[in-house]
Amino acid sequence: MIFPIGQRNGAVAPNTGWGAALNSTVTGTLSASGDCVLNGTSFPVQSLAPANGVIRAGDAGARTTATVLGAIGYCTTTWNLVLTASDSDGLRWPTRTV
Numbered sequence: 500m501i502f503p504i505g506q507r508n509g510a511v512a513p514n515t516g517w518g519a520a521l522n523s524t525v526t527g528t529l530s531a532s533g534d535c536v537l538n539g540t541s542f543p544v545q546s547l548a549p550a551n552g553v554i555r556a557g558d559a560g561a562r563t564t565a566t567v568l569g570a571i572g573y574c575t576t577t578w579n580l581v582l583t584a585s586d587s588d589g590l591r592w593p594t595r596t597v
Contacts, residue, residue, distance in 0.1 A: 510556040527557050528559075532580040536564060537560070539560060540559035541559065
């Protein structure tokens, strides 16, 4: 069976942390390339504290552009997560995209 719409979930579940990581946040977007377009993406800014294994998650979707009967489409989706650290005074450190 072929599904023309794909839902993707991205998640981070920190278990331990110290230093600037304790005040860090994560957010993200989904990118798509190939025979598809994004339906939307939602991975709001979320604190990584406390580091207790609780999932910080986002959702996104992509749909195929190969819609002619018998068409085959190839789509690549990638989560782009942005981790931003800040110190205890609230000063922001450089952002890291992974």
